[in-house]
Amino acid sequence: MNRTRPDGLLRALPPLLLCSLRNAVALVPFVGPEARWPRGRRPRGATAFLLMALAMSVALNARAADTLRAVGTIIDNDPPPSVSVDSVNVVEGDAGSSQAIFTVALSSVSGWPVTVDFATADGGAEAAGGDYATASGALLFPPGVASLQVPVAVHGDVLNEGDETFYLDLSNPAHVTIDQGRGVATIEDDDAAPTVSISDASVVETDTGQANAAFTVALSGPSGLPITVDYSTVDGTAVAANGDYVAGSGTISFPPGTVSKTVLVACVGDSYDEFDESFSVDLSDPVNTSISRGRATGTIVDNDAPPQISVAGFSVTEGNTGTSKGRLEATLSAPSGKAVSVDYVTVAGTAAADADYVPASGTLVFPAGTTSQFITIQIVGDRLDEPTEDFSVAFSNPVNATLSAAGG
Ligand SMILES: [Ca+2]
Ligand SMILES: [Ca+2]
Numbered sequence: 001m002n003r004t005r006p007d008g009l010l011r012a013l014p015p016l017l018l019c020s021l022r023n024a025v026a027l028v029p030f031v032g033p034e035a036r037w038p039r040g041r042r043p044r045g046a047t048a049f050l051l052m053a054l055a056m057s058v059a060l061n062a063r064a065a066d067t068l069r070a071v072g073t074i075i076d077n078d079p080p081p082s083v084s085v086d087s088v089n090v091v092e093g094d095a096g097s098s099q100a101i102f103t104v105a106l107s108s109v110s111g112w113p114v115t116v117d118f119a120t121a122d123g124g125a126e127a128a129g130g131d132y133a134t135a136s137g138a139l140l141f142p143p144g145v146a147s148l149q150v151p152v153a154v155h156g157d158v159l160n161e162g163d164e165t166f167y168l169d170l171s172n173p174a175h176v177t178i179d180q181g182r183g184v185a186t187i188e189d190d191d192a193a194p195t196v197s198i199s200d201a202s203v204v205e206t207d208t209g210q211a212n213a214a215f216t217v218a219l220s221g222p223s224g225l226p227i228t229v230d231y232s233t234v235d236g237t238a239v240a241a242n243g244d245y246v247a248g249s250g251t252i253s254f255p256p257g258t259v260s261k262t263v264l265v266a267c268v269g270d271s272y273d274e275f276d277e278s279f280s281v282d283l284s285d286p287v288n289t290s291i292s293r294g295r296a297t298g299t300i301v302d303n304d305a306p307p308q309i310s311v312a313g314f315s316v317t318e319g320n321t322g323t324s325k326g327r328l329e330a331t332l333s334a335p336s337g338k339a340v341s342v343d344y345v346t347v348a349g350t351a352a353a354d355a356d357y358v359p360a361s362g363t364l365v366f367p368a369g370t371t372s373q374f375i376t377i378q379i380v381g382d383r384l385d386e387p388t389e390d391f392s393v394a395f396s397n398p399v400n401a402t403l404s405a406a407g408g
């Protein structure tokens, strides 16, 4: 209300004149013929004095109109606004950084400069673990501004993991109250689970004790989640119940970040010459992974030399008629896990074929695990007095064995 403009004085004149008129009427009892003065008489010069007072009243009122001011106080009846921070989702990415952008908003604009502090806080996402970059500071809302943004850097990776969260917390409000003081940022994982595979293994057999076949179980990449997979041995030509290896099963655990584990299977030594034997290790029940190669072959490489075949000389007393049997024993130096065979044929010496013995030939077979076999030769009897005669049995073509230096 500006009262300094000239037309303001014009507007003030009517009330001033009215005020002066009231003063004049108030003086009437003192100036009229019925005026009652002390001691019942009007003092000399009183009428002139009162008229002068009336004139001064009019003049004073006129001067007051020149400086009149009215202070208008508008008492604000509005509460301060409140401030809230929203929640955001951001796709993680595989490398570099992306931004989680929080919006901090006032419930209404304010005529005051509004300030509030902000700071990030770990949830499942950890700044120290590289999931995001910490951020903190103060937000100033100039009068009339209702919202501001707070970007927070989120770091990408290639780990399969669950969605993770962190927070943006508000504090120290000025000219504002905090309504929603915590915003949640959800980092959405975008990585596939790694696969798991098991590799073949082989071990050279020992003669005593055990040797381990080491199977590598590997993930295609690291994971942010704990991974487990079960394993179990399965008989092949190697049979656990026969003592070839020690059956085993269990659960393989990969803590987050681990990509390789080893499964050991004990293989039992022996001295049997045998074929290489194999068994399998199977994977099953993968957790937080899938199986890309679920069966590995374990090969037990035999380290035993083939046995030697040896024969002893034999003698037989000739009969007078018909034939009698001469038995020739062939032996192996050690039992074998393989079938051993060797060819034989009789060879005449001073004894003549047919006249003194029945020629024979064939293949002598030692079933696996046996060490002794016999060849029977028919000796022809006669009544002729004669020197001791001899013939021989020649061995050749040994299979899964060698011939000893000493012949039979
Ligand atoms: Ca990723
Ligand atoms: Ca990830």
Ligand SMILES: [Ca+2]
Binding pocket: 205, 206, 207, 208, 269, 270, 271, 272, 302, 303, 304
């Ligand atoms: Ca052996």
Ligand SMILES: [Ca+2]
Binding pocket: 205, 270, 271, 272, 273, 274, 302, 303, 304
């Ligand atoms: Ca062996």
